[in-house]
Amino acid sequence: xxxxxxxxxxxxxxxxxxxxxxxxxxxxxxxxxxxxxxxxxxxxxxxxxxxxxxxxxxxxxxxxxxxxxxxxxxxxxxxxxxxxxxxxxxxxxxxxxxxxxxxxxxxxxxxxxxxxxxxxxxxxxxxxxxxxxx
Numbered sequence: 001x002x003x004x005x006x007x008x009x010x011x012x013x014x015x016x017x018x019x020x021x022x023x024x025x026x027x028x029x030x031x032x033x034x035x036x037x038x039x040x041x042x043x044x045x046x047x048x049x050x051x052x053x054x055x056x057x058x059x060x061x062x063x064x065x066x067x068x069x070x071x072x073x074x075x076x077x078x079x080x081x082x083x084x085x086x087x088x089x090x091x092x093x094x095x096x097x098x099x100x101x102x103x104x105x106x107x108x109x110x111x112x113x114x115x116x117x118x119x120x121x122x123x124x125x126x127x128x129x130x131x132x133x134x
Contacts, residue, residue, distance in 0.1 A: 025067050026078075032060040033081045040088050050096065053089045057082065 004012070036056030041048035060082055068075060 022067055022070060025063055026071065029060050029063050029067070029078060032056045032063075033078070033085060036060070036085050037081075037088075040085065040092065042088065048092060050089065050092060053085070053092075057086055057089060 033056065036053050037043060038046045039049045039052040039056060064075070064078070064082070
């Protein structure tokens with residue numbers, strides 16, 4: 001393996017000076033969503049791996065609040081990609097459960113009134129709806 005020259009090292013150090021933690025966090029979220037899409041089988045030739053999709057979604061959701069304050073208005077496409085990946089995950093999870101003979105999780109019955117005490121609604125309570133930031 002070739003050692004980098006002094007000039008290459010200086011150029012790399014100059015790039016590192018420009019780099020911010022926000023840059024790395026945003027790039028990590030985008031990378032997680034892209035990898036999640038691949039692990040969901042959305043890329044031709046890839047196989048679905050639902051535990052990996054779930055982990056990518058959870059990691060992206062955990063990192064988003066760290067950049068929302070400074071970049072909230074620019075995160076629309078990222079939030080949209082995350083929402084789409086979550087929907088694919090839910091659809092594939094339900095399909096896998098049905099193929100395995102298991103019934104998909106059922107939402108609790110609702111009388112049309114919001115739950116007492118300000119708790120989660122029927123969709124959130126079922127565990128089938130992910131709400132960003134919650």
